Amino acid sequence: MRVRIVGAGPAGLYLAVLLKKADPSHDVEVVERNLPDATFGWGVVFSEGTLGELRDADPETHVEITDTFARWPTVDIRYRGRLLRSRGHAFSAIGRRRLLQIMQRRALGLGVGLRFETEVSDVNGLAAEADLLVGADGVNSLVRRTYAAEFGEQVAPQGCKYVWFGTDLVLDAFTFIFKRTDAGIVQVHAYPFDERTSTWIVECPETTWRGLGFDAMNEGESLAACEALFADELRGHHLLSNRSLWTSFPLVRNDTWHRPGIVLLGDAAHTAHFSIGSGTKLAMEDAIALSQALVRHPRDIERALLDYELERQPVIERFQQAAGESAAYFTRVERYAHMDPMPFAFNLLTRSGRVTHANLAQRDPQFVRVLDAWFPGGGLLEPGAVAPPPLFAPWKAGAVELRNRVVRASAEPDRLPALARSGAGLVVAGPVAVTLDARISPDTPTLDDDASAAAWAALVDDVHAARAAAAVSLTHAGRRGSTRPPTHGADVPLRDGGWPLVAPSPIAYAPRMPVPRAMDAGDMARVGQAFAAAARRAAGAGFDMLEVDMGHGYLLASFLSPASNRREDEYGGELVGRLRFPLEVLDAVRQGWPEDRPLAVRLNVMDGTRRGLQLGEGIAIAGDLAEHGCGLIHVVAGQTVPEAAQADYRRGFLTPLADRVRAEARVPTLVGGYITTPDEANTLLGAGRADLCLLDVPDTDLERELVAAAGEEVAAAMAVA
Amino acid sequence: MRVGIGLPNTIPGVDGPVLVDWARRADAGPFSTLAVLDRLAYDSIEPFAALAAAAGVTKRAGLATMIAIGPLRNTALLVKQAVSVDALSGRRLTLGLAVGARLDDYETAGVEHRGRGARLSEQLATLRDGDDLGVRPNLRLLVGGMTGPAFARMARYADGYAHNGGPPRAFARAADSARAAWSDLGRPGRPVLWGQGYFALGDEEAGATYLRDYYAFTGPFAEKIAAGNLTSARAIRDFVRGYAEAGCDELILFPTVADLEQLDRLAEVVS
Incomplete structure (x- = not known):
């Protein structure tokens, strides 16, 4: 040859x-x-x-x-x-x-x-x-x-x-x-x-x-x-x-x-x-x-x-x-320049995704031990101290302390106690509708009267009994409401027994979905009051944390996005206008929610479409929400419109967004996005890309994985405590 | 994981008797499902017609499009075709839909290529909302495609995902995306995951020639697809194991040579 x-x-x-x-x-x-x-x-x-x-x-x-x-x-x-x-x-x-x-x-x-x-x-x-x-x-x-x-x-x-x-x-x-x-x-x-x-x-x-x-x-x-x-x-x-x-x-x-x-x-x-x-x-x-x-x-x-x-x-x-x-x-190192040396170094070492918490612990146990010991206290390093990995470090906000950073969520209220027993530090009930006509489907639970509040209180007690904290995610479905249950699909309209939809502008969400009515001042006042009332009931039911849903194209998110908000009044137009109603709702909720319990927002930080909300605006919004009393941003993206061209469902797809919100708006973040292993969670938490991690694992695997990841001593300590 | 077999409906020159014999013999074999591919501007038998013929001579196996190119078809007629095959087969249809990969299919159909994704979403919404069109509510829908919007569409309207082939690690990556999208859209549980591969047991060269021709529109990629053709019992077993480990629920093996002997050999390997 x-x-x-x-x-x-x-x-x-x-x-x-x-x-x-x-x-x-x-x-x-x-x-x-x-x-x-x-x-x-x-x-x-x-x-x-x-x-x-x-x-x-x-x-x-x-x-x-x-x-x-x-x-x-x-x-x-x-x-x-x-x-x-x-x-x-x-x-x-x-x-x-x-x-x-x-x-x-x-x-x-x-x-x-x-x-x-x-x-x-x-x-x-x-x-x-x-x-x-x-x-x-x-x-x-x-x-x-x-x-x-x-x-x-x-x-x-x-x-x-x-x-x-x-x-x-x-x-x-x-x-x-x-x-x-x-x-x-x-x-x-x-x-x-x-x-x-x-x-x-x-x-x-x-x-x-x-x-x-x-x-x-x-x-x-x-x-x-x-x-x-x-x-x-x-x-x-x-x-x-x-x-x-x-x-x-x-x-x-x-x-x-x-x-x-x-x-x-x-x-x-x-x-x-x-x-x-x-x-x-x-x-x-x-x-x-x-x-x-x-x-x-x-x-x-x-x-x-x-x-x-x-x-x-x-x-x-x-x-x-x-x-x-x-x-x-390396192009964005500047944004991490406020970080303490330990997480800064760990973020550097794990930058390409090839080094993780677990494999660094194999190579350099001492480094990871120092990181783990640093993590919960933010700088208190005691010689010889052994701490659990970041996922199992407690998290404190106001009067609430989570025993670990594992967050699990369910739309089905009955599953919450089981999730708490599986070892999660925080379980989120949601989405929970603030009124009947705020529901996504007939299956969406509500928190709109004293009877439902009593039922929630019982569930919260069960969650507390399993030593987990309970959060509720309050939503209004907006133009994504009145659909069939999620077992049948998403955004498939209810044929019988549906209810009228409201939105910032009269634009249907998806094919065959009804055109919503544009909200007027009276509608906005009623929705604001409903959120505030639900927040008071949530507090009464004993929830430790409250999340206001401004994500995924539901009502408040649809105000934020220029793709769904075409209003010409003071609630539309530039970002300050589009943010006005969601901020009013947040302020109303803040009134009804105890000072010392954390208030979170599930926020779409970008829509993934050219005419929608861009990440820079999303980060700016996170900063504004923090000024209005939001202490945790649950970062989500997309779904503002059904055909978002930039949607990208890679494993951990929301982590880079949470990282940017945390580094630039300097607000604690909760991140999900198909994170299925404790190692992924330890890595992103240790590197300071988020503060809490929504794990996506089949229920049956969770306990086993958590125990394996925490190490036997921690598991034993958890069992004793 | 269940293993199904493809009907040779897109292998040029296949006639009715071969297709019907193939279906009959597959139904008697160890295969869970008989599936078809879809190509308009190519010597092939229309997928719903092929499944209708198969429905007449089979009793047991599921029937599936893997996938049919939805946007090429008028929505009402697509629904009618699917509902008819489902009825003829005694409710054995799994309907897989995607936008397809070939521009010339769209040109031949006289359908705009632009906007194909949104049109597929409309069709899926219609199928999901289609009790008045005779669609049974539990008709199983699969959606294929590799883009973010395709995964979102799958998670919004379908019961599962139809992968377009490749080595197990490529399937595993797509499966992750499918599960991630499913969870993001708030669907309970997990999506059903279907995979596919090509095989030729014995007449390797004829199989490769067919794949090079079928995928000529992909340019240099056609050679890679042809090289991925499973041509030995061992290659098939490794492939089946790889897909099972990656979480595949149903794997369809498509013939690249339309000879009944191929079916018998595959039956031996997978049973």
Whole structure:
């Protein structure tokens, strides 16, 4: 087989080595436009998982690579003058130049042709003279660009502005530095890669970058400026430039990585943001997968290329997802700058979704112990203290203390005591309608008279007997009312026995749903009074917390959204108008609800449609609600209109929204969004993305999972207490 | 998890007798359901017609569209077709609906491609609200699709989700989204989850050729679908196990070669 590889980076050289090793009769040549020792950048990082694969694929290069590796188990986080260390990790790194030398020597020894300083101008011509042409020519791949349409190429900038320096300061840990400047936070990702040198990447959002004048500096000036900025951390050492220029990271994706006789490898096919340090790892794994596929299908190159792509694409998608989360985290670090060092560091470590509370506890039990001990007290660290994980830390608001952060909700009142007995700290009854004509369906429970209040009081007693707190979520269905029970569907109108609907504007919610009547002043006054009356009855029934429903397109949410509120009076128009009635209701509820019991709002922070409420407005609303006495935002999104184009039902889909509300409006948050495991909950709570977590697990599994997650001591303590 | 089999209604050249024999023999076999695919601008037998024929020669197995492209059809006629197959089969129909993936089906039907999602929602609302149209209230509805609005539509109107195929991990991810949407819409319990895969036991190349042709409109993706064709007993067993572990309730295996021997071989593997 005649193979021509464009690009003598790690991917191209490694593929050449593996192919030639598998069959010395292959004619393999690598074409590179630069000199053998020319390379951008400094050191590259590997994880232990990759090393095993390298050993299996080619023991010779594996030995040489690992002999020169810098290895370390520690992540250092420098933030607000504090140094936090997390141990138990397994990083290793090597100078990029050194890695290439090893590969080049091995390739030459096996009889691979290496042509340096050779510019490829005619990709088609090169392809025509080979059985297989490999585009291993990096992020700006000529091979990819030549067939951009066929590959379905997509390239877009991702994350912050960054510049890749070296330094003669030899670090002993993967080091993150967060440096406050007048223009915002600038961060460093640094790690050692040989006995003399470390990689030192500086990055910041574009606004900060401009604010610090980096946009107007040349290479030397920006090096000097970064050296001055990090003078303390560099401890007298210098930054080193290797054509180190500020740039944006290009996210490369392709619909497919091969066409007849041509295949893309490594960065040419896909990139993953440098902040998860996986680019070289992925490129070399690509080379292994492709060489193995070609061995499996010696006479069918097309089948081999397809196999390679089928094997690698799901892996790459996972890394690109994680890398995207990581890149996005670094663009918004500024918003977390108010956080205490422990949750700040845990938020950093868990940013990409690959590290969780449970797996960090395996790697670095000490770090997690400190986090857990810090968590409930917010800074009180007693030496040797052992605390349960965040999900089992108590939560206090006013006179109410929850024994843990587990929240469970049910629309069926009879299920509440069982949920409380299953170990939840808070059970939420809801939605509960404030009047009969505020119901969603005939099944919706109400809290509209003394008889219903008495029934609720009995249920609350049962919940309290199981040592859980009880909340009620008060709703008015608005234009989503008068539907059949949820067993039959949602928003399917009642045929018989329905009731008239009201809404801010006369627009039907969904197909076949009736057109609601636009509310007048009298309607608004009645609804406000109904909420206030229900709040008084809820207090009397002994509920510990009250939630006002401004979510999912029900009445109050439909006032907030421009997609459903087209009023031209003072209750519509700009946000201040759309917020007016929901705020009046909240104020009325506040009057009827005891001062010392927490008042929450279930708030749609975005609608997920272009003409609806946007997240920025949602965060602003959360701030306004807090000023009116709301102490907890239960973050929800969507359903304002039934066909919301941006709906995205990934696992934990509401967590990023809760995180933004909590960080920017500085209001405690309750989050659900299909969180099914205690580990997910511990991770998001420990990282400060929310304060309480609505778990979505089948009832039968809950108790078992909670007990397993809390650890036996905690379970025993819970049973005794 | 239950395992059903597809009727070969979208394999070019399949005639009535083959389809009817296939249905009869499948009903006598270990399969829970007989399911059909839907394509307008392709050599195929219309799904409701195929199920009607199957209804006449079967007694036991469920009948399902997996899926039918709702928006191609006038809503009243769609409801009438579904209700009729349900009646002919003695209430054995599970109706799976989605928007489909091919523009040319819409062009052939003379139906706007834009707005297809909202039109499907109207059809689903009609089916759910359709006692006056003769739809029995417990007619099982499934909805397919991979977008957020599709999952929301499923959770709003349907009883479960119809996945469009792929390896078990792809199904598992979609199943998570289906459960998340279900919970978000306030539906009690969990959605029913249906999966599907393709098989060819013995005539691998013919199966791959059919899949490449059937999915030619997806460009390079067609090769990947063809490569996913299950061509050995072991591949099928692994696939069945993977889907069961991912929480699938009913898995439909669609033939890619319309030879009755295929059905017998599959029956051996899954029984």
